[in-house]
Amino acid sequence: MEKIEVTDNHDYRCMQRCGSKQEFRFPLDGIHMFSSEKLLNIDFRSPDSEIGASDYPCDEIYGGEEPLSEIENRNLRDFATLHKQHIKLYLTFHSYGEYLLYPWGYTSELPSDWETLHALAEEVDAAQVAAGGNPFTIGSSTNVLYAAAGGSDDYMKGVLGIELSYTVELTNTRYGFQLPASLIEPTVTQFFEGVRVFAKYVKENF
Numbered sequence: 486m487e488k489i490e491v492t493d494n495h496d497y498r499c500m501q502r503c504g505s506k507q508e509f510r511f512p513l514d515g516i517h518m519f520s521s522e523k524l525l526n527i528d529f530r531s532p533d534s535e536i537g538a539s540d541y542p543c544d545e546i547y548g549g550e551e552p553l554s555e556i557e558n559r560n561l562r563d564f565a566t567l568h569k570q571h572i573k574l575y576l577t578f579h580s581y582g583e584y585l586l587y588p589w590g591y592t593s594e595l596p597s598d599w600e601t602l603h604a605l606a607e608e609v610d611a612a613q614v615a616a617g618g619n620p621f622t623i624g625s626s627t628n629v630l631y632a633a634a635g636g637s638d639d640y641m642k643g644v645l646g647i648e649l650s651y652t653v654e655l656t657n658t659r660y661g662f663q664l665p666a667s668l669i670e671p672t673v674t675q676f677f678e679g680v681r682v683f684a685k686y687v688k689e690n691f
Contacts, residue, residue, distance in 0.1 A: 552635070561637070565645055573691045574649040574683055575641040580664060581657035582630070583621045585610055588642045588650060590626035590633035596642065599625070605686055606651065609679035618675035619656055626652065649687070 553559050565572060587602040589595070596602065606623045614620055626633045642650040656672055657664070664672065 558637075562640070565641060565647075569645045569647060572641075572645075572647050573687045574651075575638065575647050576651050576653055576680075576683065577637050578653045578655060580655050580662050581660075582654035583619055583656050584630055584652070584654035585621045585623045586626045586630060586638065586652040586654065588625060588636075588639045590636040590639050593625070593627045595625055595628075598648065602649065602651070605649070605683070608686075609682045612682045613676045613679040616675040616678040617671070618679075621654075630654075649683070 553562060565575075585606040587596070587599065587606065603623060606621075610621045610623060622629050624630075626636065626638075636652060638650040638652045641647040653676070655664075655676065656668075660668070
């Protein structure tokens, strides 16, 4: 198991002004980061990613000048490409929303194995609920949340061929992106039971 933490170089909240619009930028998780005015999670997009990303630099879903324009994403791509034959499951943890999302984020169409992805996500959700977590909404990003072209989960599955690829939107418990420190351990403890289910599935099926 490889764990990649925050992939940009920000470990604090910063504020900047973009034109007349003041923006607050937060490090959210290992992939979904604001960096150099680009939302790195969107920056994995392909040329046909037409929904869920923006060309406007001040937009929260600005995708950059071109796909993989940011070095942080290129580094992750290179690492995953090098080891793709060994990677059976890709998880990217986000805050927040209580969703278990699988591809695709650029279209409402579903991958051919969506039933497998959905069934596994249901088992994961049942495990974390049994541990005290809230039920998560399960489905593809475009269909149950919103379009998000260029997500790393799409890239890992669609480009690198990693069968099991998910975005986990963790609990918010009324606090939005700023989960209090006192709730971090309970959140991790509850969802780790879901991670156990993922790991068991990989062990038994690959």
